Amino acid sequence: MPPLGTPVQKTPPRWRRRAESRPDEILDAALAEFTERGFDAARMEDVAKRAGISKAGIYLYFPSKTALLEALIEAKVAPLARQAEGIAAAGEADPLGALRLLATAAAYRLSDPMVIAVPRLVIGISGHYPDIAHYYRTHVVDIARTALERLIETAMARTLIRRIDPAAAVRAFIGPLFFEAMWTHVLRGESAFANPEKLIEQHFDILLNGLELRA
Amino acid sequence: MPPLGTPVQKTPPRWRRRAESRPDEILDAALAEFTERGFDAARMEDVAKRAGISKAGIYLYFPSKTALLEALIEAKVAPLARQAEGIAAAGEADPLGALRLLATAAAYRLSDPMVIAVPRLVIGISGHYPDIAHYYRTHVVDIARTALERLIETAMARTLIRRIDPAAAVRAFIGPLFFEAMWTHVLRGESAFANPEKLIEQHFDILLNGLELRA
DNA sequence: TGCATATAACTGACCGGTCAGTTATATTGG
């Protein structure tokens, strides 16, 4: 014990209680690790280290590795689907404008490796974690797809676009962007996302006018 | 020991030498296991069991688990890319017809779970096996994409379609089909592949004419 | 034709290493 008057050696605490901020930090770390190594290959130990916590600490907040992935979907991409829903709902007055806004937002999201990482993970593990695939479908894809479909139907009803199968229109709308995202992030091809405005312009040019020569 | 005259019980051999057929059988088993469980989660033991051989036996034909995946790409999807190349080359006389033929062939391929399984695997592991992703890109995607692009450029040169960025046209051509394949096989949505002819018809209607109202 | 020999094909048992999840213990801070 130091004598009175001796300045107390202020060793900072080895750790702090930060129950509020931990979950988010863990999620960020998990996303980074899962992205770099893939879900199965990622190690909880590394997620923990990256989050500045011990492995057991993770289990204070998440019951399992798969729960971490579900939370990741909820935190990182489900909000985007709901945002798309919002854009669609607000765009009933100008469906074509809303569609273009939606595509632009999507292009920016899809160009972000941290966002595209999640669907990539889901694709990878859908075979042996069907629950995760189902969760992703109901919490993300179905929501976005429905909003988009409604918007397209509104545009048709107003005779802003031709009458065609809405599902086919959805494919034509989102498919090319999705494909480009996979090309960019999985195969590391030269990305058209480098210039999102141009990408969207080209996309809508084909989507609305088609490839055929006009008279 | 059986008395003389007793027919010798011909116990069938515990295994047979079948060096020619083994590799294919192993590949089929690997594809099935990888598809069901995912690449990382699949066990070589199970692949072996499914192929009717011992685990060590696999290593007589393939040096590693990843080599198995590469061989799978070469055997199951690279031929399809080369077939696409063939269709494209033979279709210089009628580019639009060739394009439609290509799309139809693609639709049938993509509807087959055993074919789509391979790109799905590649997407899943591209993060931590970049070599595999690169192999897939150079042996499959680049080949198909180049063939497709050339065909589109030919069509443009003959003024069969408008002049637009060929890369954008490729996205519009393949994206919707790719997206539908993922929707079908990963998320188990109701599949438009159930009726390939209708799918292609809708696809080309939008691709060639666009969504806009014609005058 | 049939026995001896060679070797390609195959297997069972094992090893080194990994990792998700648990437990016993320590620290923090109200």
Add this chain to the structure above:
DNA sequence: CCAATATAACTGACCGGTCAGTTATATGCA
């Protein structure tokens, strides 16, 4: 003081890959 928060150490199970030894078949030879 004690409940919430955190950790270090541990466990049990799993799995890719290896290897010494076994079995099926081809070949040589009388």
